[in-house]
Amino acid sequence: MISSYGKKEDFPIFKKKVNGKSIVYLDSTATTQKPKQVLDAIVNYYEGANANVHRSVYKLADEATEMYENSRTNVGRFIGADSNEIVFTRNTTESLNLLSFTIGESLKRGDRILITSMEHHSNILPWMRLEERGIKLDYAGLDGEGHLDIEDMKSKLKKDTKIVSVTHQSNVLGTINPIQEIGKLAKDNGSTFIIDAAQSVPHMPFRVREEYDFVAFSGHKMLGPMGIGVLYGKYHLLEEMPPFNRGGEMIKEVDFHRAVFEDPPIKFEAGTPNVEGAVGLSAAIDYLKKIGMEDVRRHEKYLTSMTLKNLDGMKNVTYYGPRDVEERGGVIAFNVRDASNLKKNLENKNVKVDRVYHSHDIATFLDDRNVYVRSGYHCAEPLMRTLNLSGTARASFYVYNGDDDVKAFISSLSEI
Amino acid sequence: MYNDEVMDRYQNPVKNGKMENFDVKTDGASTTCGDKIILYIKTDGKKIEDMKWQGEGCILSIVSTDLFCENAIGKEIKDLKEQDDLAFVESFPVKISPGRINCVMLPLRTFRRGTKEK
Numbered sequence: 001m002i003s004s005y006g007k008k009e010d011f012p013i014f015k016k017k018v019n020g021k022s023i024v025y026l027d028s029t030a031t032t033q034k035p036k037q038v039l040d041a042i043v044n045y046y047e048g049a050n051a052n053v054h055r056s057v058y059k060l061a062d063e064a065t066e067m068y069e070n071s072r073t074n075v076g077r078f079i080g081a082d083s084n085e086i087v088f089t090r091n092t093t094e095s096l097n098l099l100s101f102t103i104g105e106s107l108k109r110g111d112r113i114l115i116t117s118m119e120h121h122s123n124i125l126p127w128m129r130l131e132e133r134g135i136k137l138d139y140a141g142l143d144g145e146g147h148l149d150i151e152d153m154k155s156k157l158k159k160d161t162k163i164v165s166v167t168h169q170s171n172v173l174g175t176i177n178p179i180q181e182i183g184k185l186a187k188d189n190g191s192t193f194i195i196d197a198a199q200s201v202p203h204m205p206f207r208v209r210e211e212y213d214f215v216a217f218s219g220h221k222m223l224g225p226m227g228i229g230v231l232y233g234k235y236h237l238l239e240e241m242p243p244f245n246r247g248g249e250m251i252k253e254v255d256f257h258r259a260v261f262e263d264p265p266i267k268f269e270a271g272t273p274n275v276e277g278a279v280g281l282s283a284a285i286d287y288l289k290k291i292g293m294e295d296v297r298r299h300e301k302y303l304t305s306m307t308l309k310n311l312d313g314m315k316n317v318t319y320y321g322p323r324d325v326e327e328r329g330g331v332i333a334f335n336v337r338d339a340s341n342l343k344k345n346l347e348n349k350n351v352k353v354d355r356v357y358h359s360h361d362i363a364t365f366l367d368d369r370n371v372y373v374r375s376g377y378h379c380a381e382p383l384m385r386t387l388n389l390s391g392t393a394r395a396s397f398y399v400y401n402g403d404d405d406v407k408a409f410i411s412s413l414s415e416i
Numbered sequence: 417m418y419n420d421e422v423m424d425r426y427q428n429p430v431k432n433g434k435m436e437n438f439d440v441k442t443d444g445a446s447t448t449c450g451d452k453i454i455l456y457i458k459t460d461g462k463k464i465e466d467m468k469w470q471g472e473g474c475i476l477s478i479v480s481t482d483l484f485c486e487n488a489i490g491k492e493i494k495d496l497k498e499q500d501d502l503a504f505v506e507s508f509p510v511k512i513s514p515g516r517i518n519c520v521m522l523p524l525r526t527f528r529r530g531t532k533e534k
Contacts, residue, residue, distance in 0.1 A: 357417070358474030360449055364516060365417050376449050390450035390472065416417060 005290045006299070006399035010035040014400070024371040024408045028398035029171050029199060029331045029378075031220045034284075038223055041283035042276045053275055054249055054266065068275045071282035072265070075230055078285045079215065080207035085238065087231040087265040088278055092198040093122040095216035095231035096165070098268060099194060100126035102241040103163070109134030112161040114191070116140045116148055116177070117386045118170040121379045123196040127165065136160075142386060146173040146321040153182065157189050164191045168200035172378045172394065173321030174304075174328035176200070183211030192237075202398075203300060203329050205293040213237055219277060223399075224284035228277025231268070238264035245270035288399075296399055300330030303397045303406055307332055310410040315339075317413065320392065330397035333378070335389070336362050336416055362393040362416065369412040418475060421509045426475045431485035435468045442530025443471075446518050451477040455485070455526050461534070464488045464496070469523070476519035480508060484523035493534045496527060 008014040011033045016023060025033060051061040053068045073083040089095045104127070107113070113127045117139045127137050138161070140153035148166075157164070164186040169176050179195055186193035187210075194214040200206055201215075202222030208215060214237070219228035233241075243250055243261055247270040253260040261267045288296060305325045311317050311334065319334040338355040359375035366373055374394045377384050384391060395409055417423060435456035445452045451473030458466040467485040471478075488496055501521065505512055508520050 358449070358451075358477075360516065360519065361417055361475045364476075364513065367513070384450075 003291050003295065005287060006296075008400050008402075010037065010287075011400050012036055012039070018370050021370050024405050024412075026395040026397065026401070026405065026409060027372050027374045028221070028401075029394065029396035030374055031226065032202070032223050032398050033400060034225065034280075035223055035287050037287050038225065038280050038283045042225065042280045045276055045279045050275075052272055064275060068273065068278050071278035074282040074285050075278075076232075078289070079201065079232060081232050082235065084263070084265055085208075085232055085235050087233065087238070087268045088273055089216075089229040089231050089268075090227055090274070091218040091220070091229035092120075092196060092216045093126075093229075095214075095229050096122055096194070096196065097126045098231055098244040099165075099214055099216075100129065101244055103192060103237075104130050104135075105242075107133075107135050107162055110136070110160055112136040112138055112158055113163045113165065114138045114140060114153070114156055114161050115165050116153070116167065117142050118146070118148070118173060118175060118383050119165075119167050119380065120171050120196065120198070121381065122198075123165055123167060124382060127163070139382070142175075145323065146170070146175050146387075147327065148175065148177050148182075150178070150181065154185060157185060157191070159189070161189060161191050163194065164189075165194035165196065167196040167198075168206075169197075169203065169329045169331075170321070170380075170383075171199050171331065172333045172380050172383055172392065174331040174333075175321055176204075176327055176329060180209065180211065183209065187211045199329060199331070202288075204297040208232055219281035219284065222281075222284055223287055224281035225277050228274050228281050230281075233264070235264060238268070241268075243267050243270065247271050249273070291399060299399065300397050301325045303401055303403075304328065304330045304332065306403070306406050307395070307409070310406070314410075314414060316416070320387065331394060332396070333392040333394045335359065335392050336413070339416075357416070359391040359393040365416055366393075366409075366412050369408075369415070371409050371412045373409075418510050422475065422479050425479045425482055429478065429482040431468050431482050432470065433468050434470055435466065440530050440534070442526055444522055444526025444529065446473070446477065446522055449474065449519070451519065451522055453477070453481050453522060453526060455481075455523065455530060457527075457530065459493060459534070462494075463490060463492055473522070474519050476508075476512070476516055477522045480520045481523040483508075484527070488527075493531050496524075497531055499524070 013033050049063040051064040053065040072086050076083040076086045138156045141149045143149050183193045192213045197215050197217040201217040215232040217230050220226040250262050250267050250270040251259050311319050316337040316339045322328045336357045363375035376391045438456040439459050440457040443454045453471030456468045467488045469481045505520050
């Protein structure tokens with residue numbers, strides 16, 4: 001284990017037994033488990049400071065507002081941004097929709113948006129909706145190993161490309177994209193550059209840079225609670241944008257037919273915000289900082305490399321994405337061929353040899369052994385079409401996983 | 417992966433294949449997992465004379481579809497359509513977890529859609 005932090009003991013869910021045995025949780029790409037420190041922070045907030053924020057003048061409300069705003073500052077510091085550049089949302093999906101309904105609305109017929117073939121649906125559908133207005137959506141392709149094809153990206157970067165929105169790390173292939181390089185290309189082209197960082201901010205050191213206009217990520221994928229997400233935006237860009245939702249909190253002044261909106265980030269936080277979520281996310285960041293993000297990344301590389309080495313030795317298993325752990329995160333999509341058919345084929349010539357088990361069957365098989373992996377399309381159907389796959393199983397790691405989990409996974413998989 | 421009955425039928429389905437002289441052809445898909453089946457139904461208008469399927473899917477959806485086609489022969493369309501979902505899932509040879517109910521339900525849902533007018 002990486003340090004005294006990140007130990008399973010900190011995560012109450014790992015006390016849970018299913019059929020008398022511990023669980024092996026390998027689905028942190030979908031959501032992460034929560035340490036006691038995060039759960040305590042949420043309880044402490046409700047027990048000691050709960051009131052609506054940014055409204056009332058009494059002491060408890062001040063305390064709640066302070067906790068909420070301190071959380072924002074903590075999130076900002078974590079990625080090297082100012083606190084007024086941090087907008088709290090529900091999740092990455094909402095952060096990207098916020099951009100679609102604000103800067104996306106300012107695009108005109110003939111303008112283009114460039115994304116990649118490895119995007120999660122949350123970085124496709126908010127842009128696809130603009131196609132109805134004559135805006136073109138382009139996809140940069142991949143090479144055979146699942147790296148982004150930079151030359152293809154360059155060729156699709158046109159003078160009308162107003163937005164470039166790219167995932168930092170694929171939630172299926174694990175591919176880590178060269179976002180500094182892509183950011184530079186986007187900036188040289190005068191395009192707005194957006195990063196879907198849902199799978200990178202939780203797993204590696206991340207600092208915002210001059211090329212990055214917007215960065216979206218989710219709290220629940222980094223030990224925080226569900227329902228809290230972040231949109232980082234350069235302050236002057238947030239200032240120029242219209243609001244997303246409208247209502248309470250986000251206004252300075254309201255007349256019968258006219259309103260003056262608050263300054264960013266509050267302009268984008270209509271209604272009572274998710275204060276417990278912000279407080280929980282801040283506690284999650286404190287927890288991750290104690291480990292150190294370099295060590296989080298190092299630990300995941302270690303587990304990934306150990307797993308891939310084992311999978312290389314299993315003839316009926318195919319995994320996807322870059323072979324080099326330096327180029328990928330701790331997420332491994334894989335499929336398993338039906339080896340029993342090999343035998344059957346010898347007995348009965350008309351049975352297809354290369355039948356691949358459906359990923360749901362693999363996940364159910366592993367579930368029977370308390371090993372929890374994801375299966376299906378992973379919210380990345382265009383990627384599955386690109387790879388010509390009808391889904392994959394997927395194992396993914398985080399700070400609380402150790403050698404024991406890799407061993408349990410490999411030994412269960414070898415029983416198929 | 418599952419029990420022998422399920423695996424044998426998966427590897428050697430009995431009603432898999434195209435039917436030429438069908439009366440109803442209907443397709444169904446489980447979009448969240450890529451399962452896709454086509455049902456070919458031969459009927460006198462009331463009873464099922466024969467049913468076959470083509471398609472791709474997980475073990476549970478394939479086995480459920482093959483069993484459904486075989487068990488339907490001689491039964492009335494109305495009875496097949498109106499059977500209880502829970503009882504249908506429980507009649508499957510292995511216990512189904514909630515996350516996999518859609519896999520087993522695929523043939524019944526497809527059949528209902530294809531025979532709506534019948």
